Amino acid sequence: MTTPVAQIVDAAGYAQAVEDVVQAAAAYYTDGTSPLDDDAYDRLVREISAWEADHPDEVLPGSPTGKVAGGAVEGDVPHTVAMLSLDNVFSPEQFTAWTASLARRIGHEAERFSVEPKLDGLAIAARYTRGRLTRLITRGDGTAGEDVSHTMGTIEGLPDTLAEPVDVEVRGEVLMTNAQFEHANEVRTAHGGQPFANPRNAAAGTLRAKDRAYTVPMTFFGYGLLPLPGTDDALAARLDDLAHSELMAFAAELGVNTTATTPVPGITATATADVLARVQEIAALRAGLPFGIDGIVIKADHSADQKAAGSGSRAPRWAIAYKLPAVEKITRLLDVEWNVGRTGIIAPRAVLEPVEIDGSTISYATLHNPADITRRDLRMGDQVMVHRAGDVIPRVEAPVAHLRTGDEKPIVFPQECPRCGSGIDTSQERWRCEQGRNCHLVASLSYAAGRDQLDIEGLGATRVVQLVEACLVTDLSDLFTLTRDQLLGLDRMGETSTDNLIAALATARTRPLSRVLCALGVRGTGRSMSRRIARYFATMDNIRAADADQLQRVEGIGAEKAPSIVAELAELARLIDRLAAAGVNMTEPGATFPPVDAAGGTDTVTGADDVADGTPAAGPLAGMTVVVTGAMTGPLEKRSRNQVNELVERAGGRSSSSVSRKTSLVVAGDGAGSKRTKAEDLGIRLATPDEFALLVADFLD
Numbered sequence: 001m002t003t004p005v006a007q008i009v010d011a012a013g014y015a016q017a018v019e020d021v022v023q024a025a026a027a028y029y030t031d032g033t034s035p036l037d038d039d040a041y042d043r044l045v046r047e048i049s050a051w052e053a054d055h056p057d058e059v060l061p062g063s064p065t066g067k068v069a070g071g072a073v074e075g076d077v078p079h080t081v082a083m084l085s086l087d088n089v090f091s092p093e094q095f096t097a098w099t100a101s102l103a104r105r106i107g108h109e110a111e112r113f114s115v116e117p118k119l120d121g122l123a124i125a126a127r128y129t130r131g132r133l134t135r136l137i138t139r140g141d142g143t144a145g146e147d148v149s150h151t152m153g154t155i156e157g158l159p160d161t162l163a164e165p166v167d168v169e170v171r172g173e174v175l176m177t178n179a180q181f182e183h184a185n186e187v188r189t190a191h192g193g194q195p196f197a198n199p200r201n202a203a204a205g206t207l208r209a210k211d212r213a214y215t216v217p218m219t220f221f222g223y224g225l226l227p228l229p230g231t232d233d234a235l236a237a238r239l240d241d242l243a244h245s246e247l248m249a250f251a252a253e254l255g256v257n258t259t260a261t262t263p264v265p266g267i268t269a270t271a272t273a274d275v276l277a278r279v280q281e282i283a284a285l286r287a288g289l290p291f292g293i294d295g296i297v298i299k300a301d302h303s304a305d306q307k308a309a310g311s312g313s314r315a316p317r318w319a320i321a322y323k324l325p326a327v328e329k330i331t332r333l334l335d336v337e338w339n340v341g342r343t344g345i346i347a348p349r350a351v352l353e354p355v356e357i358d359g360s361t362i363s364y365a366t367l368h369n370p371a372d373i374t375r376r377d378l379r380m381g382d383q384v385m386v387h388r389a390g391d392v393i394p395r396v397e398a399p400v401a402h403l404r405t406g407d408e409k410p411i412v413f414p415q416e417c418p419r420c421g422s423g424i425d426t427s428q429e430r431w432r433c434e435q436g437r438n439c440h441l442v443a444s445l446s447y448a449a450g451r452d453q454l455d456i457e458g459l460g461a462t463r464v465v466q467l468v469e470a471c472l473v474t475d476l477s478d479l480f481t482l483t484r485d486q487l488l489g490l491d492r493m494g495e496t497s498t499d500n501l502i503a504a505l506a507t508a509r510t511r512p513l514s515r516v517l518c519a520l521g522v523r524g525t526g527r528s529m530s531r532r533i534a535r536y537f538a539t540m541d542n543i544r545a546a547d548a549d550q551l552q553r554v555e556g557i558g559a560e561k562a563p564s565i566v567a568e569l570a571e572l573a574r575l576i577d578r579l580a581a582a583g584v585n586m587t588e589p590g591a592t593f594p595p596v597d598a599a600g601g602t603d604t605v606t607g608a609d610d611v612a613d614g615t616p617a618a619g620p621l622a623g624m625t626v627v628v629t630g631a632m633t634g635p636l637e638k639r640s641r642n643q644v645n646e647l648v649e650r651a652g653g654r655s656s657s658s659v660s661r662k663t664s665l666v667v668a669g670d671g672a673g674s675k676r677t678k679a680e681d682l683g684i685r686l687a688t689p690d691e692f693a694l695l696v697a698d699f700l701d
């Protein structure tokens with residue numbers, strides 16, 4: 001989680017760590033509200049163990065090490081046989097070492113192993129009397145657990161009646177499948193409750209909650225079957241003798257879910273290599289399982305081997321958990337982005353405080369759809385449980401609601417399509433832009449018609465939608481072949497508007513190449529970059545003929561951007577041809593190629609910066625870097641910042657947005673602020689908008 005796990009350096013730090021772990025474990029096992037994710041918890045426990053190993057005389061009695069559930073929980077219903085935890089291994093080497101130590105302990109190699117998934121839920125003991133389910137007990141501290149019989153009837157796989165009227169105790173894991181978890185949080189938040197952070201917490205909280213106004217289903221898988229005091233002798237002897245795999249088969253016959261009935265059923269294997277192969281198989285299937293697993297449990301299968309190995313106070317010696325890397329971490333939800341897909345689906349995506357899960361840094365996670373956000377009661381700034389298994393796209397499991405500070409804010413849903421500005425169809429769970437597959441077209445046409453691109457007056461978003469919906473325009477070039485009759489046929493399109501639009505389109509046809517290029521919307525070629533490219537290459541043909549190396553001669557285009565621009569232009573080849581055929585200008589006024597530098601020579605790859613930039617030799621601002629700031633007045637009043645920058649470049653200068661020692665001139669209008677101060681500090685020449693207008697008078701259009 002985001003709070004780092006402290007390194008224990010002294011006795012006080014050790015005592016604090018013990019307290020933190022015991023508190024976390026108590027919360028974890030009782031209602032599933034630990035402030036730590038498992039990884040953070042396990043690291044803290046390892047720190048404690050390491051410190052205790054170095055300071056054996058200072059081990060606190062309350063230490064969690066060596067105890068079931070960290071000693072943090074207890075119960076009042078005694079277990080007939082202790083319900084233990086498991087020791088862990090993390091690698092094939094550690095596993096092989098464990099089998100060797102087991103062999104030493106029992107005097108020979110274990111006869112056979114059973115290999116089964118380690119289900120990520122809570123241990124439970126289910127007592128059956130004459131085949132009827134009578135009592136459910138949690139693991140507790142291992143010697144006694146808590147009665148949770150109130151959940152009988154809500155746990156799938158744990159029938160009320162067995163196929164035979166026997167007295168037995170079935171042990172296994174209660175968990176929530178992913179689907180049950182989604183459902184549980186939905187029901188819970190609908191009842192005004194806070195969502196659970198993950199399926200395991202949800203199972204813990206649900207198992208122990210009494211007197212709830214609602215019930216939510218859970219699932220059981222058994223991994224143990226033992227006699228009870230009332231069991232008849234023959235059956236007791238038989239259960240005592242059966243191998244683990246045989247017990248599982250018997251439990252299944254009785255009608256109970258077992259590890260043998262999961263999608264990754266337990267198997268038996270003799271050779272270590274076979275065991276490890278199965279471990280890999282199960283690990284590979286993990287991401288696709290309908291419930292969480294956190295490892296693989298390997299047990300000596302034969303009862304004689306188990307007896308020979310015996311048990312410690314915390315864990316049996318005949319079984320081991322091969323732990324898989326944690327797939328969940330707690331981190332913060334920083335923002336929600338709304339992305340529009342190819343078909344117009346508007347999908348939310350979580351922006352996260354970067355967190356490392358299983359070796360990858362995760363900064364984004366899917367949020368499926370808006371209803372999903374509401375269902376999970378997610379809020380901006382929430383600590384969230386993020387899940388990432390294998391190559392599957394990371395997902396936000398749920399908020400960690402008990403970590404809320406009160407500063408969390410509601411997540412704001414978009415009111416209009418974030419790409420094209422049209423309305424949103426919210427009738428389905430997955431929101432969709434009303435333009436559907438046309439969304440992209442509407443957005444790109446609106447962009448192309450914008451003030452800094454082709455500046456087509458009278459072609460606002462509504463009109464674009466109208467043209468697209470009437471199928472008159474299927475790409476940018478269609479705009480330039482629109483006829484008067486076609487336009488007159490549209491709603492709310494009178495003679496005047498039609499003539500104005502036709503005239504605006506005629507003007508748009510004559511715009512400089514830089515604007516045409518910008519209108520194409522190639523990634524990485526915004527207004528000023530388009531200008532630089534157009535000035536450098538002078539014609540569209542030259543741009544299209546350029547390879548990535550040549551493109552990199554334009555200032556600001558690096559090795560990364562260049563190939564993607566080349567590729568996108570190639571994709572747009574047909575459109576560009578059609579635009580040219582429709583009479584759209586494809587040259588940059590005043591520019592020549594190859595560009596001529598200030599000294600009159602032609603550009604070379606190693607040319608000076610201002611040459612590579614494509615700055616023309618001529619003009620009052622030749623060789624100058626100009627920053628424009630503040631409000632423009634006088635002859636420049638009506639111009640956008642971009643238009644003034646264009647003017648700078650037409651007049652031979654280079655426009656820049658920040659003042660530095662390299663700046664030659666700062667045009668400072670009213671309210672110029674910090675850029676003006678900085679120019680003064682650096683002793684850079686200043687001009688008012690009026691003075692500047694005089695300087696570039698020949699280039700005002």
Ligand SMILES: NC(=O)c1ccc[n+]([C@@H]2O[C@H](COP(=O)([O-])OP(=O)(O)OC[C@H]3O[C@@H](n4cnc5c(N)ncnc54)[C@H](O)[C@@H]3O)[C@@H](O)[C@H]2O)c1
Binds near residue numbers: 118120123172321
């Ligand atoms: N986040 C927290 O604050 C927090 C607190 C306490 C514990 N924990 C987590 O719990 C772990 C330790 O807890 P633990 O001792 O309850 O469990 P464990 O994960 O170490 O393993 C023992 C348990 O595995 C379960 N299990 C699942 N499949 C099984 C199978 N096929 N056969 C036998 N047993 C199977 C049983 O319930 C058994 O009691 C820690 O490593 C930590 O990750 C987290």
Ligand SMILES: [Zn+2]
Binds near residue numbers: 340418419422433440
């Ligand atoms: Zn849209």
